[in-house]
Amino acid sequence: MADLLCLGEPLVEFNVQPDGSYRRGFGGDVSNVAISAARQGAAVGMISRVGADPFGEDIVNLWQNEGVDTEFAAKIPDQDTGLYFVHHDREGHHFIYRRQGSACSLMTGADIPAAAIADTKMFYASGITIAVSSTLRAATAEAVAIARKASTTVAFDPNLRERLWPLDQARAVTHEIMRDCAIALPGLDDARRLTGLHSPEDIINFYHDLGAAVVALTLGGDGVAVSSGDGISTIPPLDVSVIDATGAGDCFNGIFLSDILRGRRPEDAAETANIGAALSTTGFGAVAPIPFPIDIKKTKETSA
Numbered sequence: 001m002a003d004l005l006c007l008g009e010p011l012v013e014f015n016v017q018p019d020g021s022y023r024r025g026f027g028g029d030v031s032n033v034a035i036s037a038a039r040q041g042a043a044v045g046m047i048s049r050v051g052a053d054p055f056g057e058d059i060v061n062l063w064q065n066e067g068v069d070t071e072f073a074a075k076i077p078d079q080d081t082g083l084y085f086v087h088h089d090r091e092g093h094h095f096i097y098r099r100q101g102s103a104c105s106l107m108t109g110a111d112i113p114a115a116a117i118a119d120t121k122m123f124y125a126s127g128i129t130i131a132v133s134s135t136l137r138a139a140t141a142e143a144v145a146i147a148r149k150a151s152t153t154v155a156f157d158p159n160l161r162e163r164l165w166p167l168d169q170a171r172a173v174t175h176e177i178m179r180d181c182a183i184a185l186p187g188l189d190d191a192r193r194l195t196g197l198h199s200p201e202d203i204i205n206f207y208h209d210l211g212a213a214v215v216a217l218t219l220g221g222d223g224v225a226v227s228s229g230d231g232i233s234t235i236p237p238l239d240v241s242v243i244d245a246t247g248a249g250d251c252f253n254g255i256f257l258s259d260i261l262r263g264r265r266p267e268d269a270a271e272t273a274n275i276g277a278a279l280s281t282t283g284f285g286a287v288a289p290i291p292f293p294i295d296i297k298k299t300k301e302t303s304a
Helices: 029-039 054-066 114-119 127-131 134-149 167-178 188-195 200-210 248-261 266-280 293-303
Strands: 004-007 011-016 022-027 044-051 068-076 083-089 092-098 122-126 153-157 214-218 224-227 232-235
Touching (some): 004 029, 004 134, 004 248, 022 054, 029 044, 029 054, 029 068, 029 122, 029 127, 029 248, 044 054, 044 114, 054 068, 114 134, 122 127, 122 248, 127 134, 127 167, 134 153, 134 167, 167 200, 188 200, 188 214, 200 214, 200 224, 200 232, 214 248, 214 266, 224 266, 232 266, 248 266, 266 293
Parallel strands (some): 004 122, 122 153
Antiparallel strands (some): 011 022, 214 224, 224 232
């Protein structure tokens, strides 16, 4: 039985390299979180759908190789697996998606494993999960309601993609779902757009007021601010040579949640996850550079 069940869409990634070629990899924010948590030793499962095509086969194989349970991740005939492309310039990384009508976007409430969500310790989804399609949005809301009724901890990243839906709709739907969220994992830029607030302190208080007991606000190059209601702890960034920041926030979330499941304090979990997220930016792609505990431990020892 998984301790952490994650609902979201996996994607095949094509990441442009310095020589102009594309390196194939894997992504999808929730899938990245699941793999990050699994690499730390957490018992993780994915609730998802992929096409019964070579891309979907590769994604399911990836999850199984990473130790992510795929009992609730079906391969659907005559449907497609989503794709995305990553380009880089001086302003950072940019995404082009090909996911409309994908197998996961067609999920409904009938695809939600209610008993498994009720029995697990933690359920995770994101703002991208609820933005992909109206049916997946409704399925996510149903999963959150099941988790809340069963006292399963709900963790949520309001990950905003304005190309997927209007900002006003994103605000209303995201805030409503997060009223049932115990662990909020916003990124600063997204949170500013969603809340209309600017300072980390005001944003953290906003999510506490919505109902979150724990808020971990990632600050990009400025580290992370974390609060469990008794003040805010700010953890400085780790100085690394950044190659590709794709999936760094997802890596943070997966490591953070795996540590919370082990019973670690949010401040300690955020410190570990902050290191892991920084290490994940030192290689290309969302999945390949995700660190293992030994990598994080070595970095801690050399940084002490």
